[in-house]
Amino acid sequence: MIFENNLAFAKQLDDQDTLKHFKEQFYIPVINGKESIYFTGNSLGLQPKTTQDYVTDELEDWANFGVEGHFHATNPWFSYHEIFPQQLSKIVGALPQEIVVMNQLTVNLHLLMTTFYRPTKERYKIICEAKAFPSDQYAIESQVKINGFNVDDAIIEVWPREGEHVITTEDILSVIKQHDHSIALVLFGGVNYYSGQVFDMELITRAAHETGAYCGFDLAHAAGNIELQLHKWNVDFACWCSYKYLNSGPGGVAGAFIHQQHIGNRNLQRLAGWWGHDKSTRFKMEKGFNPIESAEGWQLSNAPILSMAAHKAALDIFEDAGMENLIAKGKQLSNYLLFILDEINAGLKEKMIEVITPRNNKGCQVSMLMLQKGKKFLKH
Numbered sequence: 044m045i046f047e048n049n050l051a052f053a054k055q056l057d058d059q060d061t062l063k064h065f066k067e068q069f070y071i072p073v074i075n076g077k078e079s080i081y082f083t084g085n086s087l088g089l090q091p092k093t094t095q096d097y098v099t100d101e102l103e104d105w106a107n108f109g110v111e112g113h114f115h116a117t118n119p120w121f122s123y124h125e126i127f128p129q130q131l132s133k134i135v136g137a138l139p140q141e142i143v144v145m146n147q148l149t150v151n152l153h154l155l156m157t158t159f160y161r162p163t164k165e166r167y168k169i170i171c172e173a174k175a176f177p178s179d180q181y182a183i184e185s186q187v188k189i190n191g192f193n194v195d196d197a198i199i200e201v202w203p204r205e206g207e208h209v210i211t212t213e214d215i216l217s218v219i220k221q222h223d224h225s226i227a228l229v230l231f232g233g234v235n236y237y238s239g240q241v242f243d244m245e246l247i248t249r250a251a252h253e254t255g256a257y258c259g260f261d262l263a264h265a266a267g268n269i270e271l272q273l274h275k276w277n278v279d280f281a282c283w284c285s286y287k288y289l290n291s292g293p294g295g296v297a298g299a300f301i302h303q304q305h306i307g308n309r310n311l312q313r314l315a316g317w318w319g320h321d322k323s324t325r326f327k328m329e330k331g332f333n334p335i336e337s338a339e340g341w342q343l344s345n346a347p348i349l350s351m352a353a354h355k356a357a358l359d360i361f362e363d364a365g366m367e368n369l370i371a372k373g374k375q376l377s378n379y380l381l382f383i384l385d386e387i388n389a390g391l392k393e394k395m396i397e398v399i400t401p402r403n404n405k406g407c408q409v410s411m412l413m414l415q416k417g418k419k420f421l422k423h
């Protein structure tokens with residue numbers, strides 16, 4: 044599409060937008076009496092107007108049923124989490140049995156690394172992106188230490204080339220090749236939280252598997268943003284949060300993916316809890332962990348229903364909108380923004396905005412460095 048930098052053109056795009064009515068389904072913060080233009084959905088997604096009712100319904104069931112709500116609530120709490128895999132399977136490209144909604148992101152990252160980071164004397168390294176989100180860096184560091192390895196030796200970060208912001212796929216693959224049989228795990232973000240770069244998850248997974256290592260992804264900035272095909276790409280595991288692109292509320296319940304080829308494997312190490320135990324014998328309260336043969340087998344605790352109600356409110360909207368439509372709109376919006384930023388730069392004597400997000404490898408995030416007047420732009 045050929046863009047134009049004027050209001051009439053932008054309004055025309057709005058008119059043609061089949062998703063435009065969805066905007067009315069969200070609360071948009073008002074600042075100094077003016078509805079804001081919200082660019083920080085990658086940090087905390089906006090609240091659907093339906094969320095309050097979904098949460099209130101659960102509070103009412105709790106008031107009316109007490110403990111019996113586990114079985115007699117409108118959506119019985121015992122099985123509430125079972126609602127999600129079907130809806131999320133379209134968002135992350137997975138089979139329903141490969142998905143479980145539980146805990147929060149960093150917790151899930153630790154649980155999955157406990158299963159998929161099993162270092163030996165020969166094979167103990169973790170390959171990851173440089174400047175990964177700090178929580179991921181801390182999780183990786185602590186896992187390496189718990190297993191008795193040295194952080195400087197075991198963690199191999201792939202960096203952008205000098206003066207660049209993007210990590211080339213070529214460099215990632217060559218680092219994986221170089222460390223080959225010493226790699227236990229390759230762990231990347233799906234989308235880098237800072238640069239907005241989308242990593243080639245399929246190629247990275249294939250390269251990791253060629254060395255005999257496991258491969259996992261943190262999809263905090265990818266789930267609800269870009270096309271994902273976790274099952275098809277043979278990704279071993281992944282996890283994501285629900286409060287960024289998925290609009291499910293601050294600190295909302297998170298998601299995890301474990302590939303089908305692993306879900307029935309009882310030999311995998313895992314941290315166990317009663318909600319991961321076989322449902323038919325769970326309440327016998329007996330010794331001996333017998334995991335559910337799906338991603339649910341990684342659950343620890345009974346489900347946080349209030350947080351899940353907020354998640355359900357959001358995912359019902361995603362279901363209505365359709366992930367392909369959202370991806371197409373995200374692409375168009377970010378491309379239009381890039382076009383306008385280019386126009387602004389072209390009209391200035393000195394370039395003001397450096398876009399660090401790769402143009403051909405992005406979701407809907409556009410990251411910019413302000414080369415001048417950065418402070419001024421920070422103010423509302």
Ligand SMILES: *Cc1c(COP(=O)(O)O)cnc(C)c1O
Nearest residue numbers: 147148149176178236261263284
């Ligand atoms: C947002 C984000 C987190 C935050 O972790 P929580 O456990 O949800 O607090 C972690 N990792 C990445 C990559 C993120 O983008």
